[in-house]
Structure formats: C-alpha cells, structure tokens
Amino acid sequence: MPPKLPVVSGAEAVRAFERLGFSVVRQRGSHIILRRGAFGCVVPNHRELKTGTLAGILKQAGVSADEFIATLHC
Numbered sequence: 001m002p003p004k005l006p007v008v009s010g011a012e013a014v015r016a017f018e019r020l021g022f023s024v025v026r027q028r029g030s031h032i033i034l035r036r037g038a039f040g041c042v043v044p045n046h047r048e049l050k051t052g053t054l055a056g057i058l059k060q061a062g063v064s065a066d067e068f069i070a071t072l073h074c
Contacts, residue, residue: 003065005054008072010045013054016072017043020063034061 008016014024014032022034022041030045041061044053058068 003069005051005058005065006069006072007048007051008054009047010043010049012072013043013049013057014045016068017041017061017063019071019074020067022061036061 010030010032014034017034017036018024020036022036022039025033025035025040027033027045032043032045034041034043039060039062041057043049043057049057055065058065
C-alpha cells in the first residue's frame, strides 16, 4: 500500500522539488513549471494541494511518494 500523501501548500511542494534537483523554469499566474532533465511538472501555487492533485504532480515528475515525503521533512 502506497504511503498516505500529506496535505502541503504549493510553495512547500516547490521547495521539496527543488531539493530533489528540479528548477523553476517559469511561472504563469499561479502555476509554477519545474524541470529536471527530461521530466517536468506543473505545481499550482495554492494554499493547499489536494492529495489527488499532488499524486498527479508526482506521477508527472517521475518522483515516488516515499522520496517526496522524505525530502519534504528535510
């Protein structure tokens, strides 16, 4: 069973992705586009990301939930 994803803000998610090696490419409105090599993802800069949205972002970025949670608490 996959780990339960935490409820985080868009800014917290962006910080975690930056620790994982992603860099902010650009931003349009409230959507922040991050890239690492061939993988990229779009993170909405909202106060609270729903778990389903976060799961989709992780899938898009090619990052496991375990890896993201471990990076989040650093």
